[in-house]
Amino acid sequence: MQNLSNEQVAILPRQGAINLIARLMRFNVLMAVMAAFFFAMIALVLMALLGAVSWADLFAHLCSARGLDTILLSMQTSFAVVVLTLMFGTPVAYVLALKNFKGKALLEGILDLPIIMPPLVTGLCLLLLLSPNSLCGELLQQWGVKLLFTPVGIVLAQLFVAAPFFIKTVRESISSIPRNLLAASATLNASDFHTFRRVILPLCRRGGCAGLAMSWARALGEFGATAMVAGSIPGKTETMTISIYMDAMSGDLGQAISTALLLILFSFSLLFILKLQSGRQHGY
């Protein structure tokens, strides 16, 4: 074994610390490079779109009747989806997070289905369910309710695809509230509704906003299921995503690019606003 001098022995621990710091720095540099690569990919995709956009086309598209119709329809249907998701999704998330009952695992599995199913398959299922040949479609027809190839059909398709994102996020949010807080509320004479309003809602506001943003963006960008259920009737069932597809297929790339850019702007603004909102927490 090599003999070390006293000075060499003295600097050994320091050398070890330096090696560790160097290793950590290499690790952090590697992480930073990987993260930068990922962001560069996203930036490149956006730049490809921004580079191809003609501002004159964009302005003309914004002012055209068809452009306005598609924007308005997408906004209306996705907003309706958000309202319905809040109305029906919140109780589902609450029950799944806090109640124990037989068949809960099955329900949770069913909730995952719209997320893992390809939207086209979802659309096909809805088409089969609502077609006049099915029992459900026949009943709807008898009651004079028409869902296929209507904006209501679009809402239905978008709701089916988008709501689980909200439900899963809020469910996780509610589950993460310490049980002692709910127990404390119960021992302070608070009804379940009071606890929901004064404890659960404020504490899962961040998760709720994130879930809402995801659902809204998902509804706004929904294509497959919507196309199957509502088709593409200009001025009636042509959403922004469907118009991008139709324009791209018919060779009108300028129009498709303009709509795509607007769609990204809307989605990004929504996410940004909701993120700001969820960040506005109380002083804790």
Place this chain on the structure above:
Amino acid sequence: MAIELRNICKNFGSQELFRNLSLRVKEGTFHVLVGPSGEGKSTLLALIAGLLKPDSGDVYLNDICVTTQQPQQRDVGFVFQDYALFPHLSARQNVEYGLNASGANSQTVYDKAQHYLGIVGLMDQQHKYPAMLSGGQKQRIALARALATEPGTLLLDEPLSHLDLESRSQLQLELKEIQKKTGVTMLLVTHNMSEAAILGDNVSFLRRGTIEKTVNIKAFV
């Protein structure tokens, strides 16, 4: 009796926690339940508060059987080991929570909250959020919150275990003082024998799923 447990049995899966456990707590006394960790002291308080249901046996509060009643229907307050303060509410709003839930009018809510904040000596900290308070202050707020609804019985689940020695000694004295001042029946669980001796009028020993014995501290001393 303020609290009476009759032949309580409770199992978790195949594990038997309580076997025919019976306990009597006299009205207006400070009763301490001592037992080693993992004996089910907190579970016993949860059974009394209605947060859990016994497999068999009955819970009586003020001589009324409350076994099937929800926590909201029972006349008990609960102070949790980890404070369980609502993090999004200020100290004052935490104290007011139970009063608002009971539907008290705003003047009553304000007056009572101020009164109990005064009792625990935290009037000047009432606008702070729990994250801004020390462990001792948090436990005082939790105590004020539980007292503000003026329950007949107060259950305290190792309320001093997270505190440093100085805060613990201080709060022990305050707890005893508050119990005398308010006259509320207190049942405190702890694994600390000296704490039990300082605080309790009566001390019960929980071991192997049952109450081994209950002693009157004054008579004992």
